[in-house]
Amino acid sequence: xxxxxIIAVVAEHEDGKINRHTLEVTAFALMxxxxxxxxxxxxxxxxxxxxxxxxxxxxxxxxxVLLESPHLENYTSEGYKAALHEFLMEYVSGIVMVPHTxxxxxxxxxxxxxxxxxxxxxxxxxxxxxxxVFTRQAFNGKLEMQFRPAADxxxxxxxxxxxKPEFCSSGPxxxxxxxxxxxxKATRYLGVKKSGAEDSGIENADVIVSAGxxxxxxxxxxxxTGLAGLFDRSAVGCSRIVCDRGWMEYGRQIxxxxxxxxxxxxxxxxxxxxxxxLAGMSGSGFIVAVNRDPEAPIFKHSDVCVVEDxxxxxxxxxxxxxxxxxx
Ligand SMILES: Cc1cc2nc3c(=O)[nH]c(=O)nc-3n(C[C@H](O)[C@H](O)[C@H](O)COP(=O)(O)OP(=O)(O)OC[C@H]3O[C@@H](n4cnc5c(N)ncnc54)[C@H](O)[C@@H]3O)c2cc1C
Numbered sequence: 001x002x003x004x005x006i007i008a009v010v011a012e013h014e015d016g017k018i019n020r021h022t023l024e025v026t027a028f029a030l031m032x033x034x035x036x037x038x039x040x041x042x043x044x045x046x047x048x049x050x051x052x053x054x055x056x057x058x059x060x061x062x063x064x065v066l067l068e069s070p071h072l073e074n075y076t077s078e079g080y081k082a083a084l085h086e087f088l089m090e091y092v093s094g095i096v097m098v099p100h101t102x103x104x105x106x107x108x109x110x111x112x113x114x115x116x117x118x119x120x121x122x123x124x125x126x127x128x129x130x131x132x133v134f135t136r137q138a139f140n141g142k143l144e145m146q147f148r149p150a151a152d153x154x155x156x157x158x159x160x161x162x163x164k165p166e167f168c169s170s171g172p173x174x175x176x177x178x179x180x181x182x183x184x185k186a187t188r189y190l191g192v193k194k195s196g197a198e199d200s201g202i203e204n205a206d207v208i209v210s211a212g213x214x215x216x217x218x219x220x221x222x223x224x225t226g227l228a229g230l231f232d233r234s235a236v237g238c239s240r241i242v243c244d245r246g247w248m249e250y251g252r253q254i255x256x257x258x259x260x261x262x263x264x265x266x267x268x269x270x271x272x273x274x275x276x277x278l279a280g281m282s283g284s285g286f287i288v289a290v291n292r293d294p295e296a297p298i299f300k301h302s303d304v305c306v307v308e309d310x311x312x313x314x315x316x317x318x319x320x321x322x323x324x325x326x327x
Contacts, residue, residue, distance in 0.1 A: 044065070071184050207267070209228040
């Protein structure tokens with residue numbers, strides 16, 4: 001029987017564990033549900049995900065549905081679209097929230113087409129009032145766009161960091177299992193090959209100094225490593241453009257298609273603050289940004305804003321710290 005007024009969160013998992021982004025989306029859904037009177041259900045497409053389902057129901061208090069099939073053991077876009085379409089059409093109508101990751105971005109639009117749903121991607125906030133309105137940043141965070149779904153169903157991809165994964169549940173939600181009899185027609189899962197990229201250590205660093213396009217060229221990487229070298233347990237990261245230009249390896253990229261980090265201190269040098277970069281570092285404890293443009297969006301997310309040309313500022317700053325430590 002179909003139940004309306006539901007917010008369905010589609011979980012993302014790896015090696016049997018639900019990831020942090022799913023917890024953030026669940027917290028976001030619960031907030032949306034509290035302001036609109038809708039119930040939140042976490043759907044876990046997979047095979048043998050009972051333990052993960054129990055854990056998320058206990059942590060969040062949301063009800064959980066294990067959508068099970070041997071064809072869902074490993075993620076495929078075809079499998080997720082088919083199984084979710086079949087399940088949602090039969091049981092749920094309302095809003096479907098999907099983590100805005102490479103996977104989510106891959107299957108969410110196709111799922112929306114199958115459901116005849118609105119599709120709103122890259123959502124980072126919501127406003128209550130006359131119906132549910134979702135917000136998304138545009139032009140590097142300089143504009144906010146607002147969207148109201150115009151269909152009974154809406155598939156929404158939610159940016160990392162849209163909500164903190166914190167819950168005040170009054171007890172665990174229910175966990176139910178539904179088996180799906182989908183067949184994969186066009187896709188064959190061959191396995192996952194890890195990239196040979198060296199471990200840059202950025203996920204465990206206390207301090208990350210990150211380079212953006214503003215460093216100007218590979219010859220200035222020394223300024224970034226020099227600054228990082230002033231701190232214990234530090235590492236060097238970067239924006240995607242820096243990797244695309246071959247100035248640093250992709251293992252150091254921070255952001256939605258790179259690593260997600262939460263060091264105690266994050267120093268962004270010559271980084272504008274695009275949403276895709278912010279998604280990977282906005283959980284940092286204290287953020288310092290060095291940028292010559294006082295209007296740079298990164299400053300809205302920084303605890304200390306240094307409006308300077310980094311070519312002048314960084315060498316002087318590094319020199320000053322070294323002098324103070326020496327004497
Ligand atoms: C699907 C998709 C996924 C993406 N994933 C990621 C991701 O995971 N991570 C990521 O980082 N990006 C990602 N991007 C790219 C992202 O949109 C931005 O293009 C990128 O983050 C910008 O990098 P940047 O800030 O280094 O460069 P820019 O946006 O070019 O900013 C450079 C900044 O440096 C400043 N500057 C210039 N010269 C100086 C100087 N001498 N001194 C001080 N400041 C200076 C400028 O004022 C400017 O603010 C993605 C984009 C897409 C479409």
